[in-house]
Amino acid sequence: MRFVKFVKAALVAALGMTLITASAHAADGGDIARSYGVWRNPKNSVHLEIKDCGPATCGVVVWASPKAEADARKSGTDTLIGKQLLRDFEAQKNGSLKGRVWVPTLKVTLVGTADIVDAKTMRAKGCVIGNFLCKSQLWTRIDGPALMASRAAP
Numbered sequence: 001m002r003f004v005k006f007v008k009a010a011l012v013a014a015l016g017m018t019l020i021t022a023s024a025h026a027a028d029g030g031d032i033a034r035s036y037g038v039w040r041n042p043k044n045s046v047h048l049e050i051k052d053c054g055p056a057t058c059g060v061v062v063w064a065s066p067k068a069e070a071d072a073r074k075s076g077t078d079t080l081i082g083k084q085l086l087r088d089f090e091a092q093k094n095g096s097l098k099g100r101v102w103v104p105t106l107k108v109t110l111v112g113t114a115d116i117v118d119a120k121t122m123r124a125k126g127c128v129i130g131n132f133l134c135k136s137q138l139w140t141r142i143d144g145p146a147l148m149a150s151r152a153a154p
Contacts, residue, residue: 032057032091035055035114038142047142056095059086077104086112096143101126114139 035057038049047063064072064080072080087109090098101112114124120141127134 032089034116035097035122038062039139040142041139042137046085050086051079053087057086057089058084059089060084068103072104072131075105075107080104089114139149 030071033052035050038047041058045065046061048059049057049062050057061083068112069080069125074081077083083102083104085102085104087100087102089097089112092098092113096113096115098111098113101110102108103110106122110124110126111129112124114122117123117138122139122141123136125134125136125138
């Protein structure tokens, strides 16, 4: 029973705290740059900037709600702002991106994938074990005034 609770918590945290970049389904296997920008999770508690980080793509927290920050502090993370939650994301042959997702509240790193649904929507999926015990969410691209507010927030 404890394992089931852990798995559920891991999935919720992985998707709630992070997730994830996305990709285009271009004929050449995907254009990672299309995923670049700022995205918010469904609860609007975390905003991630997806960008180039050397040889791969990453996602860095640019804004977090007070509750998200408090949850991270309870787990030993001083602040979420500036933390790289998405690491080593690369385009796959099917057009998706795949990489590692760090979940500060659980102190674990999980496997994550993502796909661009349209210009403003990304389907993010996190899995505890391989392609088993997974959960997905729809993330929304932030632009205009919302983006400026997210970048101005402490």
